[in-house]
Amino acid sequence: MPSVGPVPMPVVVILVCLLLAMGIARLWSSRQPVPQRPSGAGRVLDMLLVGLLCGRVSFIVANFAFYREAPWSMLQIADGGYHVPVVLVAALGWGLWSLRRHPSLRVPVLCSALAGAALWGLGSYGLAQWQANTLSLPAVQVVDLQGKPLDLAQFHGKPVVLNLWASWCGPCRREMPVLAQAQQAHPELQFVFLNQGESLDEVQQFLTAERLALRDVLLDEPAAASTVLGVRAYPSTLFFDAQGRLQDLHLGELTHAGLEHKLRRLR
Template sequence: MASVGPVPMPVVVILISLLLAMGIARLWTPRQPVPPQPSGAGRVLDMLLVGLLCGRVSFVIANLDLYRDAPWSVLQIADGGYHVVAVLVAALGWGLWVLRRQASLRVPVLGSALAGALLWSVGSYGLATWQASTLALPAVQVLDMQGRPLDLEQFRGRPLVLNLWASWCGPCRREMPVLAKAQQAHPEVRFVFLNQGEHLDEVQQFLRAERLELQGVLLDEPGAASTALGVRAYPSTLFFNAQGRLQDLHLGELTQAGLEHKLRRLR
């Protein structure tokens, strides 16, 4: 399973870890004095939000050159552009600072945050290991732009970016130039643009209208790849290593910086 509905599994792991940490903090926090203090669960949530903000700012600063052409994409926080170390350090620093005068909350909040972070680490590692061992390039028959059949499994041997898209999908259309640019910049990576559910003439008309020069455009009219991979939202971009094992997944529109970050980790 690559997602739960439109929500990617890594986000599900984060949400479960957050809910666990907030639940522990709520149960662990002593009874409220008068006047009442902020809740322990609220402090855990604050730590996460501050950490994510700092992790995002750190990533943007480190990749300013990639955001220069499209500065608005800084606001696309779902592109996966975060520095994990910055998130953890900022969250811990914020927690220590805000709890310096709230001794009764210090241990429950920091302990709950640690439990959530450990669950996220273990869950993320377990999810990545499970996906790599079970989610491989499916044995799905698709067609090239000349109507000739081929099997997706034949693309093993090189790192692969598999983009599932449709011409009626607005985010798909917006991210196509980003993917086209990355395809030219990374010849060591194979890009496959697998259209879902449309006829050949529809795809050709779209490519002509958008003046896109893409290599590796394929047709999957019955949407067999989406079914096999458990993907239910477009655009979806899957990153496979040279052995054909899933290494990363992104649901939604990719920014240039977010895509480059994922390509750097693709082996």
């Protein structure tokens, strides 16, 4: 899986672009020192934080019907719930407003921020293309709850949501009802719940205790899928198109709104 340790590559791309933008702003603005002038790098960071806050609030408002069922999930900022256009507009607006008394900083800060945004766009696009071209639904031998052997690659033909989980994993248990509801609501998508490293009895006991009605619960006792895909933590959810190409991934617990956002892009 494209990640640096437990950190997903999309987050790494954002951090790298932020550091580059802050570095450019700091070097550029320091060429003409002005007494009591604020930090250009600090202004770039402020623009990102304000943009992310506004983008998050916008996403929550647009998807409030989902968040109303679980208000605590509004605080799960890692669920991918941000409106990118709002982030960019809010960041630019904040930058212009905060620099109104520091005209000498406008060009270096705004140009650095725009450079960082452009690099992020290019990096995200390149990462998405790399994922789609190099990572595919793996041909791993698994078994269903009746002990019948299956090849994971047989699910080609329509978009697949592959959830790698284990019953001892707290976040896995918490997100299962969200995924179960999505499976019922989206019959056009193939949801596959691939347990990693546990026996049939352990999985059956978990499903019975939680009263979960899930289709396509499969067992991968040697955790071969995790090895092939490079997964290091659970839950991990991967989104493949109808041709089996990886389109998106999520490390950690999914919220209802965050999952719906990813499913809209998958269809």
